[in-house]
Amino acid sequence: MQQLQSHHAAPVWSFFEKICEIPHPSKHEKQLTDWITNWAHSKNISCVQDKIGNLILKKSASKGFEDKTPVILQCHLDMVPQKNNDKAHNFLTDPIIPIIDGEWLRADNTTLGADNGVGMASCLAVLDDDSIEHGPIEVLITTDEETGMTGAFGLEAGTLDGQILINTDSEQEGELYVGCAGGVNVNVLLPFEKMEPDIADSAYEISISGFKGGHSGVDINLGRANAIKELAAVLSNLDAAPFLISSFTGGSLRNAIPREAKAVIVCDQHYQNSIDTVINTLKIKLNDKFKESESNFTLSIKSCPLPSSVLTHGSHDNLLKALLTCKNGVFAMDDNFPNVVETSCNLGVITQQSGAINQFAIQVLVRSQVEADKQKQASLIAEHFQQFNARVVKEGNYPGWTPNKQSTIYQIMEAEYQRLFDKKPKPMVIHAGLECGLFSDKYPHWDMISFGPTIKFPHSPDEKVHIASVDNYWSLLKATLKAID
CATH class of the missing domain: 3.40.630.10 (Zn peptidases)
Structure with missing residues (x-):
């Protein structure tokens, strides 16, 4: 200095x-x-x-x-x-x-x-x-x-x-x-049910890290990867092995594009080679998908201790569908200013809460120069998660x-x-x-x-x-x- x-x-x-x-x-x-x-x-x-x-x-x-x-x-x-x-x-x-x-x-x-x-x-x-x-x-x-x-x-x-x-x-x-x-937070509480895993099964941690992330407003149009969305896509492609999710977390701030996410899955250990092969294939596809915007990320899998619980089949499917089909990124550009985004959203954070109530807490930030469009997109995202039995609150609205x-x-x-x-x-x-x-x-x-x-x-x-x-x-x-x- x-x-x-x-x-x-x-x-x-x-x-x-x-x-x-x-x-x-x-x-x-x-x-x-x-x-x-x-x-x-x-x-x-x-x-x-x-x-x-x-x-x-x-x-x-x-x-x-x-x-x-x-x-x-x-x-x-x-x-x-x-x-x-x-x-x-x-x-x-x-x-x-x-x-x-x-x-x-x-x-x-x-x-x-x-x-x-x-x-x-x-x-x-x-x-x-x-x-x-x-x-x-x-x-x-x-x-x-x-x-x-x-x-x-x-x-x-x-x-x-x-x-x-x-x-x-x-x-x-x-x-x-x-x-x-302006902006508004869409805060989602997505309930899940859990059960005990088969003690003969094995557990694996799958993680994505090293994405560039960035500001969820000014960087949202740069084509950068959202780690939460990409990890959900990875898990949805592991159909070669019947598995169940135990945990899923990602992101840290609603106004930052999530750079990292990880999940713990449980399945019969006989499927480990199949999972490894699919992960390696998906890593190549991700590199190709983001070759213009991401250069130093890691998709990895490793063995981990068997967790005490996994999601039920219904909750497992509910979580992946909710994340995969949630809108994310740019919705509209501003006609009055070149290269300026008008309306967007960022699926920024997912954490898992277990206890008296089992739920995933998900934070989405919607931004727009147009108040009506901001409220419309926030309502659409709320309706999206509500179809998966989530409780949704819109708060922190600022003009x-x-x-x-x-x-x-x-x-x-x-x-x-x-x-x-x-x-x-x-x-x-x-x-x-x-x-x-x-x-x-x-x-x-x-x-x-x-x-x-x-x-x-x-x-x-x-x-x-x-x-x-x-x-x-x-x-x-x-x-x-x-x-x-």
Whole structure:
């Protein structure tokens, strides 16, 4: 990281390095919250925490800028904790290790947290640097954005005085975001019955790992494999051996394309060679199917201890059919913006719960720029699982952000980008859930925009940020703050 101190955005990198040192996965942001609070107090910067856990920091205007329109800089505290299967890392205690890799900064086989750590670092850098010219500034740092937008949902109306909000959570330099998708969670509880296995049978663990995964919004159109869907397909092709599923799990976050899944099956040991042969054949087919988008995944089978129970034949069939026929991926593209997904869903997580109630808990996230389409697809997915006797709840609904073609802040940033880089930025919408959609409900008068440096493959261990794009991002942020009337 020391090499980055020679860059124009050195103040941003200094804060980002500190953020990487402090664990801050979703719902575990206290260490970082405490550090920011203590840092602000040491700088005599006003910093308060609201009831939901958001931080609000305030800084007076530069001399001569007192009458300028007050601005809110906004970012979120948490990061998505994802790591490669063979990486030993505890996101609750271990720091993120950034690595300079040519033009990019990445982490050591974990997510980097550039989403939204670079944006947060830039907000703190603005507060720290008295040479930056700006009007009255508030910095809003929201909590738990990645798993439920808890901070944005809980932000109370009337808390902030700013008139313009600049969100720092976009991921392509040269694009200014003026709209985003809304989302809704479809949470499924699929019951199953179980029985004891034949003690003469053998058990095998079949697993898929090493898929690229990624953000379930911005990466959903890249043709990447969904580990849950692909494992279900593998099991459905093992008809050469009569087997029963004992367990099936996969994915870790509803907003990340699942990279790994595994199942334990039980069958007569005489079928082991047949299963091995089919697995090897399916591995070749998977390589061919995903030759353009996946290059380093593993489909494997190994013997394991005989479990105490297996699914009944009816529950076994019910599970596989429900997973195989669940819609997943892109439903529609946006006609108004090139290469932007309009509506999609991600079958993100399946866990197994045994006890008083035996059930699979399945999480699906539906996104759309069009509210009616979002609700329609969520209802169709709910109906799909209900035909398999599942209990389904739709929750966590958050609105999209409708583009404002008359946005003053867009016109300001467009002019400053043109002046700085001698070209126009692209107006865009993002197929992800920016918090701007929620803010517009409580602060309908806010003029909002979102921008950021180039970040590739967020929500996966392949996440990386383009170093030079952070210089451009930082230059544009400072120029914009100065240019706001």
